[in-house]
Amino acid sequence: MTLPYIANTAADRQAMLNAIGVASVEELFADIPAEFRVDGLNLPSALSEPELVRDLSSLAASNRPVDSMPCFLGGGAYRHFIPSVVGEVIGRSEYATAYTPYQAEISQGTLQTAFEFQSMVCELTAMDVANAGMYDGASALAEACLMAAGVTGRRRIAVLSTVHPHHQAVVRTYAFGRDLAVDVLPPDGLALSGEHACLAVQQPDFFGYLQPDIEALEKTAHEAGALFIVSVDPISLGLFQPPGEYGADVVIGEGQSLGSPLSFGGPYLGLFACRQQYLRHMPGRIVGRTVDAQGRTGYVLTLQTREQHIRRERATSNICTSQQLVALAATVYLAAMGRQGLRQVAELCYHKAHYAAQRIAHLSGYSLPFDGLFFKEFVVRCPQPPSEVNRALLERGIIGGLDVSQHVENGLLLCVTEMNTRQEIDRLVEALAEIGGSG
Amino acid sequence: MKSGPRQPDIGARLTFDLSKPGRRACSLPACDVPAAELPERLLRRELSLPELSQVDVVRYFLALSRLNYSVDSGFYPLGSCTMKYNPKVHEELARLAGFTGLHPLQPSETAQGALALMYDLQRWLAEITGLDAVGLAPAAGAQGELTGILMVKAYLADRGEDGRTRVLVPDSAHGTNPATAAMAGFEVISVASDRQGNTDMQALASALDDGVAALMLTLPNTLGLFDPNAGRIADMLHDKGALLYGDGANLNALLGRARFGDMGFDVVHMNMHKTFSTPHGGGGPGSGPVAVKSHLAPYLPTPVVEKDDDRFALATPERSIGRVGLFYGQFGVLVRAYAYLRSLGDEGLRQVSENAVLNANYILARLRQAYHLPYDRRCMHEVVFSGSRQRAKGVRTWDIAKRLIDYGFHPPTVYFPLIADEALMIEPTETESKEALDAFCEALLAIDREAEEEPQVVKESPHTAPVGRLDEATAARRPVLRWRREAGDGS
Numbered sequence: 001m002t003l004p005y006i007a008n009t010a011a012d013r014q015a016m017l018n019a020i021g022v023a024s025v026e027e028l029f030a031d032i033p034a035e036f037r038v039d040g041l042n043l044p045s046a047l048s049e050p051e052l053v054r055d056l057s058s059l060a061a062s063n064r065p066v067d068s069m070p071c072f073l074g075g076g077a078y079r080h081f082i083p084s085v086v087g088e089v090i091g092r093s094e095y096a097t098a099y100t101p102y103q104a105e106i107s108q109g110t111l112q113t114a115f116e117f118q119s120m121v122c123e124l125t126a127m128d129v130a131n132a133g134m135y136d137g138a139s140a141l142a143e144a145c146l147m148a149a150g151v152t153g154r155r156r157i158a159v160l161s162t163v164h165p166h167h168q169a170v171v172r173t174y175a176f177g178r179d180l181a182v183d184v185l186p187p188d189g190l191a192l193s194g195e196h197a198c199l200a201v202q203q204p205d206f207f208g209y210l211q212p213d214i215e216a217l218e219k220t221a222h223e224a225g226a227l228f229i230v231s232v233d234p235i236s237l238g239l240f241q242p243p244g245e246y247g248a249d250v251v252i253g254e255g256q257s258l259g260s261p262l263s264f265g266g267p268y269l270g271l272f273a274c275r276q277q278y279l280r281h282m283p284g285r286i287v288g289r290t291v292d293a294q295g296r297t298g299y300v301l302t303l304q305t306r307e308q309h310i311r312r313e314r315a316t317s318n319i320c321t322s323q324q325l326v327a328l329a330a331t332v333y334l335a336a337m338g339r340q341g342l343r344q345v346a347e348l349c350y351h352k353a354h355y356a357a358q359r360i361a362h363l364s365g366y367s368l369p370f371d372g373l374f375f376k377e378f379v380v381r382c383p384q385p386p387s388e389v390n391r392a393l394l395e396r397g398i399i400g401g402l403d404v405s406q407h408v409e410n411g412l413l414l415c416v417t418e419m420n421t422r423q424e425i426d427r428l429v430e431a432l433a434e435i436g437g438s439g
Numbered sequence: 440m441k442s443g444p445r446q447p448d449i450g451a452r453l454t455f456d457l458s459k460p461g462r463r464a465c466s467l468p469a470c471d472v473p474a475a476e477l478p479e480r481l482l483r484r485e486l487s488l489p490e491l492s493q494v495d496v497v498r499y500f501l502a503l504s505r506l507n508y509s510v511d512s513g514f515y516p517l518g519s520c521t522m523k524y525n526p527k528v529h530e531e532l533a534r535l536a537g538f539t540g541l542h543p544l545q546p547s548e549t550a551q552g553a554l555a556l557m558y559d560l561q562r563w564l565a566e567i568t569g570l571d572a573v574g575l576a577p578a579a580g581a582q583g584e585l586t587g588i589l590m591v592k593a594y595l596a597d598r599g600e601d602g603r604t605r606v607l608v609p610d611s612a613h614g615t616n617p618a619t620a621a622m623a624g625f626e627v628i629s630v631a632s633d634r635q636g637n638t639d640m641q642a643l644a645s646a647l648d649d650g651v652a653a654l655m656l657t658l659p660n661t662l663g664l665f666d667p668n669a670g671r672i673a674d675m676l677h678d679k680g681a682l683l684y685g686d687g688a689n690l691n692a693l694l695g696r697a698r699f700g701d702m703g704f705d706v707v708h709m710n711m712h713k714t715f716s717t718p719h720g721g722g723g724p725g726s727g728p729v730a731v732k733s734h735l736a737p738y739l740p741t742p743v744v745e746k747d748d749d750r751f752a753l754a755t756p757e758r759s760i761g762r763v764g765l766f767y768g769q770f771g772v773l774v775r776a777y778a779y780l781r782s783l784g785d786e787g788l789r790q791v792s793e794n795a796v797l798n799a800n801y802i803l804a805r806l807r808q809a810y811h812l813p814y815d816r817r818c819m820h821e822v823v824f825s826g827s828r829q830r831a832k833g834v835r836t837w838d839i840a841k842r843l844i845d846y847g848f849h850p851p852t853v854y855f856p857l858i859a860d861e862a863l864m865i866e867p868t869e870t871e872s873k874e875a876l877d878a879f880c881e882a883l884l885a886i887d888r889e890a891e892e893e894p895q896v897v898k899e900s901p902h903t904a905p906v907g908r909l910d911e912a913t914a915a916r917r918p919v920l921r922w923r924r925e926a927g928d929g930s
Binding site for chain 2: 027036350
């Protein structure tokens, strides 16, 4: 068998062995003690390219993607429109098959687009500086909490209970590493102590609602000497006030909504921005603008003394990558949507979600348990357990919402974006009416 | 040189500078529902995103893509990064709507194909590493390391071994290893290498006591050498109640040849974007699954994929360290890794390691007359030379790297590992042909001659890149990290 991804022919191999001065390839593996050498692994036999296409296509076909039926599921991963220019750009192998731009002279494509990304994240969040990207919003939040602990020298992290439970979980995992305590606090009667390094809040919160009094949260954090960390849905920033305007010290976000598909949960993108004064505590790659000897503008990885390859055990984080290609997708998305497009996407989400909520609230047996202001997600209290409602919706060819009955009695978290047509929403409403026994 | 029109300073113009009010690159549907009332007080007043037409967007990003060197442009021997060719069919398959259109929270019965893929990948990675269980959740190699070390920490804590506060890291390790151990709350103790480039067994013995939680060993190590004492090291650690962590970044050399589990490693992370040919993306997304022996399996991060009869489902291991990411890992990357394994099979994997090691040794043989070999023995998948002879002529490794750009190659990893002076770390991978290796070796031999005859040419290189050497000192001292409207020129 000759693999298409290996170029050496038998004659090449022989010539190379002669040049090396060994009789066989086995001699090159002589440092591996005989007792540890293996001969043959239990793996399925190789497939040719057409067979591979058949195998994976059949796996893909056994899934039911959200494009095949109306979907009202959010909860941290969102279906938004992706303009075709995004796929065109990130599909270019000049971007996709390069690596970390250690050699700036031949990596200006990656570096300049990363600088664009940082600039756009700063504009979107109204913060001073941003890094070039992180794994996802959840790990970005965890890194933000560790950064706050580093900045303040304090050992407790406060997270509001309305932060996405998966984000809370990742914060706990990272905190376990650094031996930090995590306090999950309810918004009512919130109080911080002088031991808290930060207060992390989500806007809109896990249930889709805007904080009723974000200024009060900011004040609570700062009066305790803690950093105020805000986790955002970047699409919402097309419409709502950015965290930089209400006193955030660090803003993180899940960037999947910006030009990346749902893709069963990954790859996604962590956005991370902060105030200038914390720049040198910031984790992750940072790209800076400079010039060459002839005065031409160019971009380089900079402030690397924060990073693991220089600072080793004293680095701000062990992260080495910036989820670069996903950050590029976000950059192209924001360039393509632009000032007007992002606002329009956000408004469409807002109006459609409100239309859906209003119609569902009128159904007998259903109600909206929260009366706050929401963006594109909201909680519905169902007449039956949400798991049953979801099952009944699926039977009717609709992917329902997220079961949040752990948090809200019979609560179903629904998400409506610009991708949902009025027809789809009406279908959902009719189906819910039927399921609730009033249809 | 003929004087044509002056080349534009492409780096000086960002999308923000190209913006013109009123332009759009994407059309969106009109609102088909009654408008709801917007809360004026909470709306943002200004959003300074660029306004471009679609052709502006395409031309801007296409022009920038041309400034990048990539695996598809040519030989990219960046040591320890395994820049192998990325099969095109994988890109096509990973973009199937049946994969990209799956919501992570949709009912598992509607995502059985995706879960089956993850389940098989877990099994195959366990088989390749000789370990018992695999978790796919870590987003990158560095997060795989953190996951692995946190599992060690949780395991030891459960056994009442909280007193183990130190992690040993050989001085040949990647910077991530000590950074990871520190993130997991451990004190980092460096262990020296011996003159052959292996772990210094005496240094190890004297550093090893009841306060040690684990040793993090890269195998083959960053000198491209297989440490023949790996099995003994595992025994020594286990005798002291400590665990052996394997950095699997260099797994390419061992595919189908030797397995971490057989040598006594307790936990290993792998890099899908290195060994399993998923595109590096300019610096991510990667993917860093962890493989463990059965005693650590209950500590794997949530979720793992389990099979019950013919149904696949997500599950949380009993003593899981918790979540390391929002959902289940870099699924799109895992699809490509699955495709790679499926198209190679056992025999293909052996051909990978065979040709990777053969190619590296061929470069070693061709360049050893001109470049100093600080650890003079056969290598595995990569070879580390020193530019010390050229330095004596006034040309540094950094200059050699830059001059390679003029010859049409991506430079190797330089100044790493730290234990080789003026290091040039060359990893050719198995996908390169003898002709490509010959051309690269000829270039390095020519640069060696240039170092003698016209060193200034080397020291002022690159001469043919889109930009010359950039002023990194000023970039760090007076950081310009974003575009700003006020000046409009980024300053």
